[in-house]
Amino acid sequence: MKQRVVVYKKLPEALAQRLQSEFDVSWFDRVTEANRADFIAALKTAHGMIGASLPITNAMLEGAPELKIASTISVGVDNFDLEYFRQRGLMLAHTPGVLTEATADTIFALILSTARRVVELAGYVKAGQWKGSIGEAQFGVNVHGKTLGLIGMGRIGSAVARRAHHGFGMPILYHNTRPNPETERELDARYVSKEELLAQADFVCLMLPLTPATERMIGAREFGMMKRSAIFINASRGRIVDEAALIRALQDKTIYGAGLDVFEVEPLPVESPLLTLSNVVALPHIGSATHETRLAMAELAVTNLIAGLRGEPVPHLAV
Numbered sequence: 001m002k003q004r005v006v007v008y009k010k011l012p013e014a015l016a017q018r019l020q021s022e023f024d025v026s027w028f029d030r031v032t033e034a035n036r037a038d039f040i041a042a043l044k045t046a047h048g049m050i051g052a053s054l055p056i057t058n059a060m061l062e063g064a065p066e067l068k069i070a071s072t073i074s075v076g077v078d079n080f081d082l083e084y085f086r087q088r089g090l091m092l093a094h095t096p097g098v099l100t101e102a103t104a105d106t107i108f109a110l111i112l113s114t115a116r117r118v119v120e121l122a123g124y125v126k127a128g129q130w131k132g133s134i135g136e137a138q139f140g141v142n143v144h145g146k147t148l149g150l151i152g153m154g155r156i157g158s159a160v161a162r163r164a165h166h167g168f169g170m171p172i173l174y175h176n177t178r179p180n181p182e183t184e185r186e187l188d189a190r191y192v193s194k195e196e197l198l199a200q201a202d203f204v205c206l207m208l209p210l211t212p213a214t215e216r217m218i219g220a221r222e223f224g225m226m227k228r229s230a231i232f233i234n235a236s237r238g239r240i241v242d243e244a245a246l247i248r249a250l251q252d253k254t255i256y257g258a259g260l261d262v263f264e265v266e267p268l269p270v271e272s273p274l275l276t277l278s279n280v281v282a283l284p285h286i287g288s289a290t291h292e293t294r295l296a297m298a299e300l301a302v303t304n305l306i307a308g309l310r311g312e313p314v315p316h317l318a319v
Contacts, residue, residue: 006042008051009073015302022306023048030054043067048135050305055079055116061088069308073301075099077318078210078237084254085319092319093304098153098296101290104159106287107235110259111148111203114231114281116140141229141256143168149201150174150259151194151218152236153183157207160189198225203233210237223249228256228306235261235287247273250280261287 002024010029011019019025026042031054043049043064049056052137054074058081061067069091070080077094081183085092113119117140124130124138148164150157153176164170165187172189174180179191198204204226208214219242226232232255234241243264249255257279266285274280288294300316307314 003047004045005305006039006046006049006051006094008039008049008054011050011298011302015298018122018302018306019050023309030056044263048305048309050301052301053079057081058084059089069093069305070315071301071305072310073297076209076237082319089318090319091314093301093307093308093314093316094318095297095300095304096316098300099293100155100159102290102293103156103235103287104163106283107156107160107205107233108163108260110235110261110281110283111205111231112143114233114257114259114279115143115203117278119281120278141231143170143203145169147171147173148201149197149199149204150189150207151197151205152176152207153180153189154207156189157205160205160207161189170203173201194222195225198222199227201230202227203231205233206236206240208236208240210239214240216240216242218246220245220248223254226255228253228254232258233260233308234258238263238266243274247277250274250277257281259283261285 002022003025005019005023006026006028007019008028008031028039029041040060042065043060045066046064047066048069048071049067050071050073056070056079061084067090071093072079073095075094075096077092080092082092117138121138136246148170150161150172153174157174161172161183164172172187173192174189175192175194175197183189184191206218217240223245224299232246248259260274261283262285268274268282273281286296304314304316
């Protein structure tokens with residue numbers, strides 16, 4: 001008898017066929033209130049599950065006694081209770097590595113577009129407001145040679161640092177759970193305290209996973225320590241930041257601006273003050289959103305799932 005798999009995100013056709021050839025598959029392109037009960041019912045007999053962008057609660061999994069592995073099409077695993085997985089002996093697979101460069105590109109796009117006011121001024125042109133040479137009211141700030149501060153120096157942080165060092169001649173400060181000697185040698189990066197980084201960096205870039213220890217770790221105190229000319233970049237997880245404090249810092253010009261790909265609530269509510277601020281570039285969580293990268297993530301997630309169900313070594317386990 002075939003093992004049963006629940007898919008809760010639309011997959012490319014070739015990958016869907018790969019799963020269908022080996023498993024009994026229940027398909028959910030996405031889970032909504034309308035089909036949530038059917039999704040939970042399908043989990044009751046599932047041996048594996050694969051998808052993304054849905055909080056998977058312990059209550060959902062309590063009714064899934066046959067489950068062996070959950071494979072998420074993401075590097076982040078904050079939609080799962082890791083301790084619950086450990087206690088039950090369940091495998092949780094994820095997709096690190098394949099999205100590193102695309103996400104680093106997005107982060108650098110936020111740095112450049114916020115500093116040079118690209119989105120704001122593109123709108124200025126499209127609205128027909130460009131009537132002559134621009135003046136100081138439309139000037140941005142330099143990126144080349146400015147100090148980049150990275151809070152977190154994993155794969156993606158290192159990729160951003162390479163772009164900054166080799167492409168833009170930026171001195172690099174970083175704060176991490178531990179020093180990264182390889183990055184220090186390669187990129188002349190300097191390990192500093194979080195407080196020193198906040199005080200000295202021209203661009204403060206948040207590069208951390210969401211955990212109980214990192215939730216809301218950046219708030220009014222931290223924004224107050226930054227330069228008034230500093231630009232804050234977040235493409236990790238919105239809940240690492242106290243968003244209300246960020247909004248106040250931007251409104252009061254405590255900091256110069258922010259480039260954001262993630263938010264406390266997603267999609268970002270239309271009434272959010274962030275949408276009214278000219279010193280904010282806001283993107284719809286596109287960090288890894290290229291055709292090539294999303295395909296690679298889905299391929300790796302399917303490979304992880306199949307290995308786990310076959311009893312083979314899983315390439316990338318979070319738990």
